[in-house]
Amino acid sequence: MTIDLEILHALSEAFGPPGDESQVRDLLRGRLAPLTDEVWTDVVGNLFALKRAKGESRGRVLVTAHMDEAALMVMQVGGDGLLSVRAAGKTEARGLLGQVVHLGPSRTPGVIGVQPVHLTPHERRQDLPDLGDLTVDIGVDSKDEAAGVVKRGDYAVPAAAFGRLGPLVKGKALDNRAGLVVALALLEGDYPCDLYIAFTAQEGVGARGARVAAYAVEPDLALVVDGVGVDELPDEDEPPPDVRLGEGPVLVLSDTRTLLDRGLSLRLQALAEAHGIPYQVLATRGETSDARGVQAAGAGIPTALVGLPIRYPHLPVSLAHPDDLEAAFRLLQAALSQPG
Amino acid sequence: MLDLLQKVCDAYGPSGYEARVRDVIRAEVEGVVDEVRTDRLGNLLAIRRPRGSGGAASQKVLWAAHMDEIAVMVASIDDYGFARVAPVGFVNPNTLPGARVVFENGVEGTFGVEGAALPREALTLPSMFLDVGATSRADCPLKVGDLGVFRHSVVRAHGETRVLGHNFDDRAGVAVLIQALRELGDSPHTVLAAFTVQEEFSLLGAAAAAFGLEPDFAIAIDVTPAGDTPKIKPRDACLGAGPAITLKDVAVIGHPQVKQALIAAAERAGVAFQLQVSFIGTTDAMAIQTSRTGVPVGTLSLPARHIHTPTQMVDLNDLRGAVEVLKALVSS
Numbered sequence: 321m322t323i324d325l326e327i328l329h330a331l332s333e334a335f336g337p338p339g340d341e342s343q344v345r346d347l348l349r350g351r352l353a354p355l356t357d358e359v360w361t362d363v364v365g366n367l368f369a370l371k372r373a374k375g376e377s378r379g380r381v382l383v384t385a386h387m388d389e390a391a392l393m394v395m396q397v398g399g400d401g402l403l404s405v406r407a408a409g410k411t412e413a414r415g416l417l418g419q420v421v422h423l424g425p426s427r428t429p430g431v432i433g434v435q436p437v438h439l440t441p442h443e444r445r446q447d448l449p450d451l452g453d454l455t456v457d458i459g460v461d462s463k464d465e466a467a468g469v470v471k472r473g474d475y476a477v478p479a480a481a482f483g484r485l486g487p488l489v490k491g492k493a494l495d496n497r498a499g500l501v502v503a504l505a506l507l508e509g510d511y512p513c514d515l516y517i518a519f520t521a522q523e524g525v526g527a528r529g530a531r532v533a534a535y536a537v538e539p540d541l542a543l544v545v546d547g548v549g550v551d552e553l554p555d556e557d558e559p560p561p562d563v564r565l566g567e568g569p570v571l572v573l574s575d576t577r578t579l580l581d582r583g584l585s586l587r588l589q590a591l592a593e594a595h596g597i598p599y600q601v602l603a604t605r606g607e608t609s610d611a612r613g614v615q616a617a618g619a620g621i622p623t624a625l626v627g628l629p630i631r632y633p634h635l636p637v638s639l640a641h642p643d644d645l646e647a648a649f650r651l652l653q654a655a656l657s658q659p660g
Numbered sequence: 661m662l663d664l665l666q667k668v669c670d671a672y673g674p675s676g677y678e679a680r681v682r683d684v685i686r687a688e689v690e691g692v693v694d695e696v697r698t699d700r701l702g703n704l705l706a707i708r709r710p711r712g713s714g715g716a717a718s719q720k721v722l723w724a725a726h727m728d729e730i731a732v733m734v735a736s737i738d739d740y741g742f743a744r745v746a747p748v749g750f751v752n753p754n755t756l757p758g759a760r761v762v763f764e765n766g767v768e769g770t771f772g773v774e775g776a777a778l779p780r781e782a783l784t785l786p787s788m789f790l791d792v793g794a795t796s797r798a799d800c801p802l803k804v805g806d807l808g809v810f811r812h813s814v815v816r817a818h819g820e821t822r823v824l825g826h827n828f829d830d831r832a833g834v835a836v837l838i839q840a841l842r843e844l845g846d847s848p849h850t851v852l853a854a855f856t857v858q859e860e861f862s863l864l865g866a867a868a869a870a871f872g873l874e875p876d877f878a879i880a881i882d883v884t885p886a887g888d889t890p891k892i893k894p895r896d897a898c899l900g901a902g903p904a905i906t907l908k909d910v911a912v913i914g915h916p917q918v919k920q921a922l923i924a925a926a927e928r929a930g931v932a933f934q935l936q937v938s939f940i941g942t943t944d945a946m947a948i949q950t951s952r953t954g955v956p957v958g959t960l961s962l963p964a965r966h967i968h969t970p971t972q973m974v975d976l977n978d979l980r981g982a983v984e985v986l987k988a989l990v991s992s
Contacts, residue, residue: 397714440953525794540700558736559736559744562735562736562804573733573804573805574676574733574746574748574861577862578862578864579675579676579748579858579861579862579864580676581676581701582677585805598689601803601804602734602804603734603735603736603746603804603805603807604735604746615701615864616862616864616868618868618871619699619700619868619871620699620700620701620703620864620865620867620868620871620872621700621701621870622700622701
């Protein structure tokens with residue numbers, strides 16, 4: 321297997337909310353030097369790696385994968401020392417109840433408190449709180465005590481540890497730290513095109529990093545590697561899931577804001593067939609990705625989305641199948657070997 | 661004009677998959693303009709450079725009409741061969757029973773409603789299925805991602821100029837643009853005609869075209885809901901009363917100078933026109949307006965009844981009027 325689960329371990333546990341991806345960026349940058357011709361960053365926080373074509377270049381290909389993860393931001397420190405928060409990125413309240421998070425530069429641990437069930441009136445026991453109603457408890461009793469530890473604007477991310485779960489891996493932020501590992505593996509190869517990899521910032525708040533990255537690189541085509549949520553929980557009222565874990569990368573054809581390039585998506589399907597690489601096709605989904613920013617940059621860029629199936633994305637612990645990462649890597653490698 | 665309208669309306673071209681309609685349009689404008697090319701996202705760009713002697717200072721004028729049409733995309737196929745679909749562009753589920761859907765491979769089908777042979781309730785897409793007559797998943801000729809468009813035929817309704825058709829949004833605008841290019845006389849200006857992709861979905865095509873072409877000002881040519889059917893207010897953009905100069909829609913306030921230029925052009929051409937403030941939707945002008953450091957835009961609208969349904973109505977006189985306005989706009 322080409323996919324390095326040790327790097328995935330380190331990246332999954334790294335602190336990287338949208339707008340503060342520096343720890344993730346530093347981990348990646350340390351790995352890039354021996355593999356690339358040039359490495360640089362931009363003002364948004366994107367990290368770029370360029371690997372020039374072996375022989376004459378047949379064009380410029382951009383691969384993007386976002387570094388940021390679903391996070392929280394501290395909005396207010398209450399008089400009782402409890403912190404109120406809001407979402408930074410694609411965070412949802414459902415998975416956070418009772419979880420441990422790490423806060424701010426000091427990585428201070430905090431607990432997202434929930435009222436004990438026996439103290440909750442019957443009629444409110446089924447209620448699902450809004451994110452704005454959650455508080456983070458860092459074990460202090462007053463605003464003054466909290467002041468030395470955290471401050472307004474600090475980020476919080478889940479504290480989940482990376483590990484194996486049967487054939488799968490578990491950890492936080494597998495969407496899209498898994499994508500970073502796949503993109504990183506591509507740099508080991510030689511291709512007949514100039515390969516630009518953009519490890520992007522701020523995907524979760526509107527694909528902001530991807531847009532400026534694509535504008536700067538001006539590629540002939542772009543391949544976005546990103547997590548794609550799969551829902552395999554049983555529900556007899558629903559048809560079976562369109563995509564599953566372990567059945568290969570997901571070629572996403574559209575989302576709420578993006579129609580991916582048809583020719584490029586078909587070419588990737590044909591390449592997968594020719595190389596015997598498993599893949600899945602998803603017509604549409606309710607979540608956007610970096611593809612939205614890349615496609616609309618400058619005078620437009622033909623873009624495809626190669627999705628990595630992730631179970632429980634944007635929750636404190638998500639699951640992924642290493643075989644999917646490997647298959648996505650092989651498919652991207654095949655595409656880069658025949659860039660047009 | 662009806663022949664041209666039929667030709668462009670019958671070409672398959674859902675958002676993101678506009679290759680066939682692009683080929684049809686290309687054949688119509690090749691030889692008429694100085695340069696025809698397709699950009700990386702699939703916009704067809706037809707460029708007419710200045711002709712004749714002198715006149716006003718030369719400007720680059722962008723005319724944009726979108727090639728794409730609303731559609732449904734196959735999301736999954738069940739064991740019995742029925743397909744579930746996702747909308748591409750605004751599709752009203754209540755218009756789907758009885759609609760004829762055609763796919764790129766020629767397969768045709770229509771919609772049914774779960775648990776109802778004769779649906780009477782307001783409908784939602786998740787409760788509906790596309791039926792192409794398949795007997796099982798293996799027998800179904802569709803794949804996930806296939807796009808179906810709505811098709812009937814483009815025919816005259818009552819009278820000489822009222823026409824029924826399936827996708828006047830925005831093939832009526834496409835036909836106007838083609839006809840204006842054909843009839844264009846001498847002009848000191850460069851006309852950049854963009855037949856854009858993905859308007860119904862994201863305005864992506866117009867944004868890329870405007871960035872690439874860098875116009876001095878731009879006009880979007882698109883349909884607008886006609887205000888002359890029962891109980892619709894305000895009563896504006898009436899069918900057959902001439903093209904509408906849309907001063908504001910939900911996302912765009914037209915540039916005052918472009919508005920004045922359109923009004924002056926209509927008066928010069930001697931064609932009837934209407935002024936309209938629209939409360940529904942927007943056009944390619946929205947994306948063009950914010951390209952690079954900004955582009956002054958205007959919207960020339962073709963009144964259309966029953967838009968975003970499988971059968972729409974326009975009046976050929978409005979299309980003809982729009983052609984005259986566009987020609988006059990660049991004549992001096």
